Each structure stands twice: as C-alpha cells, then as structure tokens.
Amino acid sequence: MGLIDRLLSKQYPFRFIYSSEYWMVDLGRHVFPVRKYRLIYERLLAQGVRKDAFLEPAPAADEDILRVHAPKYVRKLQSGDLSRSEIEALELPYLPELTRFVWLHMGGTILTAETALREGLALHIGGGFHHAFADHGEGFCALNDTVIAVEKLRAEGRIARPMIIDLDVHQGNGTASLYAGRKDVFTYSIHQMDIYPAEKPPGTLDVGLWSGDGDDQYLAALRADIPRILNEYKPDLVVYLAGADPLAGDKLGGLTCSLAGLAERDRIVLEEVRARGIPVAVELAGGYGRDLEDTVEAHMNTIQAARRAQRAARRMALRRRLTNGH
Numbered sequence: 472m473g474l475i476d477r478l479l480s481k482q483y484p485f486r487f488i489y490s491s492e493y494w495m496v497d498l499g500r501h502v503f504p505v506r507k508y509r510l511i512y513e514r515l516l517a518q519g520v521r522k523d524a525f526l527e528p529a530p531a532a533d534e535d536i537l538r539v540h541a542p543k544y545v546r547k548l549q550s551g552d553l554s555r556s557e558i559e560a561l562e563l564p565y566l567p568e569l570t571r572f573v574w575l576h577m578g579g580t581i582l583t584a585e586t587a588l589r590e591g592l593a594l595h596i597g598g599g600f601h602h603a604f605a606d607h608g609e610g611f612c613a614l615n616d617t618v619i620a621v622e623k624l625r626a627e628g629r630i631a632r633p634m635i636i637d638l639d640v641h642q643g644n645g646t647a648s649l650y651a652g653r654k655d656v657f658t659y660s661i662h663q664m665d666i667y668p669a670e671k672p673p674g675t676l677d678v679g680l681w682s683g684d685g686d687d688q689y690l691a692a693l694r695a696d697i698p699r700i701l702n703e704y705k706p707d708l709v710v711y712l713a714g715a716d717p718l719a720g721d722k723l724g725g726l727t728c729s730l731a732g733l734a735e736r737d738r739i740v741l742e743e744v745r746a747r748g749i750p751v752a753v754e755l756a757g758g759y760g761r762d763l764e765d766t767v768e769a770h771m772n773t774i775q776a777a778r779r780a781q782r783a784a785r786r787m788a789l790r791r792r793l794t795n796g797h
C-alpha cells in the first residue's frame with residue numbers, strides 16, 4: 472500500500488446522514504418501504520462501517536421550511552388538520568408521528584448538503600421527496616427536502632449555482648414547479664413519461680423514457696448529458712437523487728434497467744461530479760422493488776459508487792497537496 476492509500480484508509484471516505492427514527496412511522500403494508508432505511512443502516516454496520524461515520528439530523532427549523540412552503544400548508548401539516556383530499560393526494564395515512572418523520576427528513580437533507588459542502592460528498596439514507604409543491608404534498612412527499620436544503624444554503628450565501636440531478640423514475644413535479652422560470656438553478660431529470668405524475672412541469676433539461684426502456688437508452692442519455700451540463704453550468708453544489716425505482720420489476724415504475732446498469736449510472740454521475748471537485752449531496756429517493764432486497768441492493772450499489780468516487784477525489788486532492796509540498 473502506498474503512502475496516499477495508507478493516509479486515506481483510516482476512515483470511511485464520507486459521512487452518512489441517518490436517524491434511527493426514520494422507520495418509526497409504521498405504514499403497515501403501504502408500498503412506501505420505510506424499512507429500507509434501517510436495512511441499509513444495518514448492512515453498513517455489518518460491513519464494518521464505524522458508528523462515527525453516521526451523523527444524526529435534528530428536525531428542520533420552521534424558518535427553513537417556510538422559505539419554500541406556504542405557511543398555511545405548513546401549519547396544517549403540523550396540526551394534522553389536512554383535508555381528506557389533501558391526505559389522498561399525499562397517498563400516506565395521516566399518523567401523529569408523520570410530522571416528526573417529515574421534519575426529521577428535511578433536517579437530514581439539510582445536514583447532508585451542509586456536510587457535502589464541507590467534505591465533498593455526503594449521503595442521506597433517506598430523502599428525495601420531489602413531489603412536494605409549495606402548498607400541497609403528493610406521492611408520499613409532504614415537504615420538498617431538496618429545495619428546502621438548497622434554498623437554505625443559498626440564503627446563507629454558501630452556494631449560488633446549484634444543480635439537481637434527479638434520476639428517480641418519477642418526474643420531480645414538485646421541484647420543477649417550485650423552480651419554474653428560475654434561472655439560478657439547473658434541474659436535470661431522466662424519468663418515465665407514461666407513469667405518475669400525469670402532468671410534468673418542465674425542468675432545465677428533461678429526458679423522457681417510456682415503459683420498457685432500459686440500460687441502453689438510460690445510459691446513452693446520461694453519458695451524453697452529464698459531462699456537458701457540468702462543464703457548461705459549472706455548479707457549486709450537486710444534489711443527486713439516486714432513485715432505485717428505474718430498476719426492472721419496480722412496482723411503481725416500468726423501466727427495465729438492471730442492477731449493473733444502475734450501478735454504472737451512479738458511477739458516471741458521481742465520478743464526473745467529484746472529478747471536477749464539485750461537492751455532491753446524495754439522496755436515496757424512491758425504490759419499490761417487488762422484492763425489497765432488490766431495492767436495498769440498488770441503494771447499496773449507489774453507496775459503493777459514492778465510496779469509489781470520493782476515494783478517487785480525495786486521492787487526487789492529497790496527491791496535489793503532497794506534490795505542491797515538495
């Protein structure tokens with residue numbers, strides 16, 4: 472082992488953001504598998520990842536949420552005073568624990584973005600609630616964690632050119648609507664056209680795939696777009712929604728991507744971003760495999776890709792520092 476590898480091998484190359492309360496909402500047989508968060512956490516511990524690699528979030532401050540969401544809607548979420556139609560759109564049973572679950576998750580993505588800015592890469596074992604609009608929630612998403620985190624950092628003057636790379640199989644209608652007409656953010660999305668949401672407000676650059684499309688179409692679009700948009704837009708923070716639901720057999724998606732194809736997707740995104748020295752906050756986002764094991768496997772592959780990309784970036788930075796020292 473060389474000197475650089477010895478210097479780098481001491482610790483996990485990035486932090487995970489995770490709360491043991493992420494699975495406290497018992498949704499019973501609901502399709503949203505909150506259990507996956509705990510399964511991933513336990514698998515990482517079993518692989519020998521030390522506890523100090525995990526950061527525990529606090530619930531987001533209302534001030535950060537109100538920068539993005541309508542006060543009336545936020546109050547209703549807090550009091551549980553949602554109408555029947557609002558709960559139906561959310562597609563979640565309203566439980567008293569839901570408010571804390573949602574606020575904690577928002578805090579989790581904020582902490583992930585802050586940690587990424589400081590350390591280059593951080594990964595939220597959670598997040599990706601891109602169907603939440605300013606004044607209502609949809610599709611399991613009550614509040615939009617990505618926009619809340621990005622706008623907090625922007626308000627604090629810590630970023631000016633955020634880019635959101637949303638590779639969940641569903642189009643991020645909430646994010647696109649919140650950022651409609653805005654030139655100070657770049658949103659990129661590859662999603663399936665013939666599934667929810669029916670209405671897809673445009674982002675900065677959208678790639679629409681169709682039921683049955685798989686690795687070939689997905690990776691061709693990604694390879695063509697990612698280096699180009701990074702070079703042209705020059706973001707100072709990337710938020711990457713690494714959805715596991717483009718996987719073949721997903722209950723809520725119709726693409727036919729393979730585990731290897733999604734691992735290649737993660738490699739391309741994370742390597743291209745980190746090789747340019749751009750910080751990246753990773754969120755797991757959706758994943759509804761008929762077998763939960765498939766979803767967990769796809770998320771673990773994202774973590775592997777993040778580890779390699781971050782190792783390579785740190786090795787490069789350290790080599791530069793060592794060379795300059797001589």
Ligand SMILES: [Zn+2]
Nearest residue numbers: 639640641757
């Ligand atoms: Zn999804």
